[in-house]
Amino acid sequence: MGGRAASGTGSQTTGGGTVRPPRLERGRSALGPALELVHTGRAPTRAVLTAELGVTRATAGAVAAELEALGLIRIDARPSAAAGSQGRPSHRLSVAEDGPVALAAQVHSDGYRVALVGLGGRVVATTPGCAIIDPDPADVLRSVVEAGVRLLRTSGRVCVGAGLAVPSAVAEPDGTALNPLHLAWPAGSPVREIFADCVREAGLGVPAFAANDVNLGALAEHRHGAGRGARDLLCVATGHRGVGGALVLDGHLHTGSSGLALEVGHLTVNPEGRPCHCGSRGCLDVETDPLAFLVAAGRTPDADGSLLHQARELLLTGKDDPAVRTATEALVDRLGLGLAGLVNILNPDRIILGGLHRALLDAAPERLRAVVADRSLWGRSGGVPILACTLDHNSLVGAAELAWQPVLDDPLGALATT
Known part of the structure; x- marks a missing residue:
């Protein structure tokens, strides 16, 4: 390993005559x-x-x-000892705190954000959210990387890699975004390849990765947030548009045979509900996202503003409005039906909710938990903990986890290339 740290350890000869390598080599x-x-x-x-x-x-x-x-x-x-402790x-x-960072980016229907994330899931620096999304993914991702390069120059940090979170199922192994419907990008856009090209053209010389935003949010929460300690963790979230899900099994994301597992947004929760872009009707995707809440509450969405921000604000400020209360109860009931179905199939030991779903849980926790318990076999047997996601930018942190993974796998080998 490192010559400085390993120096002076020497090989040791045991009583049986075998030679043991230095401690650092053994470790x-x-x-x-x-x-x-x-x-x-x-x-x-x-x-x-x-x-x-x-x-x-x-x-x-x-x-x-x-x-x-x-x-x-x-x-x-020389840490200070706790009061009353011995030894x-x-x-x-x-x-x-001053170590290397990963460049992380999240693209969504309302824009994009870029951050530098250190070990421990700590966001070191971030750009203001950009509210412009071009229909050409190459133009968007070039702007994303340029923003990241500016952050790196300002911080003076070493970059170990780059990770990208997108609101689409990302097929493996080719890294194509199959259905970036809310971005107006072409279906099947090779986002990982485009992102890697932009990173290379920027002269960063680091590996680049891309994956679904909710998958990455779940990974970040499992390592650093509300999902820590869970063995089988289910995450369901709605961000700016649509609904996504993710499952962490024994510490690893379950992405299916080709990266497309847990497309929970297309569970039917209201058979007579709104038409969904998947061809069905009444899916979670169109029944429990910010647009659905604003419409159910009788509000006209501001097309120029963030739907997620508008829905959250309405939940906070409209508590005494009968229309808002009715909309809240309707979305909580539909979300509960969807979660109950997932509990029956997956039997998770914890559920975490993000985006507007987190706000709905805060607004009506007992109602949501009661619907899930009443409609699921495993819920009736004792209940599944339903918690709010705790990381402010979990998809960004999760994108950074992709970039950090090679370092976690082989610190010496990965850092030798940066």
Whole structure:
């Protein structure tokens, strides 16, 4: 590994005559797992890191020292002891606040936003939201990358990679956006390839990734937010338009055989409801998104403003308006029906809601939970926790997770190329 951290360890000869490699060499395979433990907050101290990795304290110390030498984490060797505690406290571990960053971007129907995200899911810098979306994805993504480059220049940070969140199912392995309907982009746009080309043309020299925005939001929440500790996590969210879903199983996104799993927006929750662009009628996508709420409340949407912002504001300011209360109850009931169906099929141990659905949960938590419990077999057997997403920009943080993953897999190998 790093020559400086490994120097002086030497090979050791055991009583049986076998030669053991230096601690750092023995811990080479532990670098990535150790970084992920610190990154997700599961190893706040060296003692916890030692236990989680199943290595000796000396090896854990050597691994932590190497990660610190790489500029990824910080070790506090003299933490203050808690009141009433005995013995010397273990070294505290944290991500390096001045360390490398990932360039993250999210494109949606109302515009785009770009951010720099460090380890630990911490947003270091972000651009104001841009409200212009061109029908040509290459023009949009070129502007996205240019905004990211400006952030990097201002921050002076090292960039490890770039991640993009889009409001569309992204097919694997080619990275095409199959149905970016709310962007007016052509179906099947090769967004990952276009994004990677823009990153390369900008001279960043880092890998680029792209995936569905709700999938990435779920990944971020599982690692850093409301989904931490869940084994089978279901996320359902509505952002600016439409509804998306994602499932994290044993810490990994379940994307199906070709990246298209959990298209929950096309569950029917109101058979006599609005026509959906998928060809059906009364889908979650058109019955529980911001536009559906504004229409149900008798409001005329402002075409020049964010539908999500308008719907959230109406929920907050219209609590005493009978039309708003009726619309809220209608959307909560439809959302509950959809969640109950998903609970019956997937049996998750936690549900998290994002976007307007998060606001609906805040507005009528007992009603929503009652609908899910009443309409689902597993709900009746004890209930599934339904929580609000807690990260302000979870799709951006999730896009950064894509870019950070190669570093989490192989810190030395990934950073050697940046």
